[in-house]
Structure formats: structure tokens, C-alpha cells
Amino acid sequence: MSDGSHVLCRFEDLADPGSLAVSIGTENWPLRAFVVRRGEQVFAYVNRCPHAGHPLDWLPNRFLNGDETLIQCASHGALFTLESGHCVVGPCAGKSLMAIAVHVVTGNVVLTEDPDALVQRFA
Numbered sequence: 001m002s003d004g005s006h007v008l009c010r011f012e013d014l015a016d017p018g019s020l021a022v023s024i025g026t027e028n029w030p031l032r033a034f035v036v037r038r039g040e041q042v043f044a045y046v047n048r049c050p051h052a053g054h055p056l057d058w059l060p061n062r063f064l065n066g067d068e069t070l071i072q073c074a075s076h077g078a079l080f081t082l083e084s085g086h087c088v089v090g091p092c093a094g095k096s097l098m099a100i101a102v103h104v105v106t107g108n109v110v111l112t113e114d115p116d117a118l119v120q121r122f123a
Contacts, residue, residue, distance in 0.1 A: 005110040008035055008044065008102065014109070017082065019063035019071075021047065024100070024111070025119035033100055034063050035109055036071065036082050042109050044100040045085050046122050049073045051092035071097070098122055 008022045014037035022044075023030040032047040032055065047055050047063075051073070057063050058074030065072040070088070071080040078090025085097030101112040111118065 005105065005108075006115040007108045007110050008033075009109050011037075011042065011104050011107050011109055014042065017064060017068040019057075019061060021057060021061050021063075024115045026116060029119075029123075031115075031119045031122055034061075035102065036063060038082050040104075041083070042102055042104060043082055043085070044102045044109070044111075045071070046098040046100065048098065049075060049078060049092065050087065050095040050097065051076060051078060051090065056097075 009020050014020055017038045019034055019036045021034050024033055025031050033044055034047050035042055035044045049056055052075060054075040056073045063071050076091050078087050078092050080087050080097055085099050087093050087095050102109050
């Protein structure tokens with residue numbers, strides 16, 4: 001985008017509901033994250049379970065449970081809400097995923113802050 005925004009993905013590339021893995025940052029160790037969609041809303045989170053620090057996806061770009069209503073951790077089965085990343089079931093119940101602020105602009109899901117600053121914040 002010409003305004004310097006960092007595009008994570010195209011909105012149309014997300015199924016409804018759906019999820020997509022993304023990398024953020026330009027350094028040697030980018031931040032691993034993912035975007036989820038429900039209807040016209042999108043949410044993004046660091047790809048790290050608050051219980052053990054493992055990546056959440058059980059297959060590439062697969063972060064949702066079987067009925068696609070919750071985010072599911074592949075390691076221990078913890079379940080998180082799409083809208084807030086709050087854990088509702090599992091060993092990290094009561095904790096939340098680390099949210100990343102995003103919004104949709106002209107068909108793209110974009111960060112609301114500098115990607116390299118974001119990487120530093122979650123390192």
C-alpha cells in the first residue's frame with residue numbers, strides 16, 4: 001500500500017470463518033502470527049499458546065476447531081474465542097492470546113502499527 005501500511009493478507013483470502021498464518025517484520029526472526037475471520041470482522045494474534053509457548057496451528061493455516069467457532073491449540077487442545085483470544089477451555093483457561101491490532105483497508109488486512117516495533121514488543 002502506498003501509505004506505508006503493512007499488509008498481512010487480502011481479506012478475500014480468508015474463508016468465513018477461516019484462518020491464515022502470517023509473518024510480521026523484516027528482521028531475521030519475524031513474528032509468527034495468524035489472522036482469523038468471522039463475517040466482516042478480522043482478528044490477529046501471535047501464534048503462541050499462553051500455556052506452553054507452542055505454535056497453535058495443527059496444520060498449515062489451520063487454527064480453528066472442527067466446527068470453526070473457536071481457535072484451537074494443536075498441543076493441548078485449549079480453545080480460544082475468535083473475537084478476543086480469551087481461553088475458555090484447557091490448561092490456560094482464563095489467559096488470552098496476544099492480540100495484534102488490524103483492520104481492513106481497501107480489501108487488505110493491515111497492521112495498525114509499525115511491524116518492526118510490533119516484533120520487538122512480542123519478542
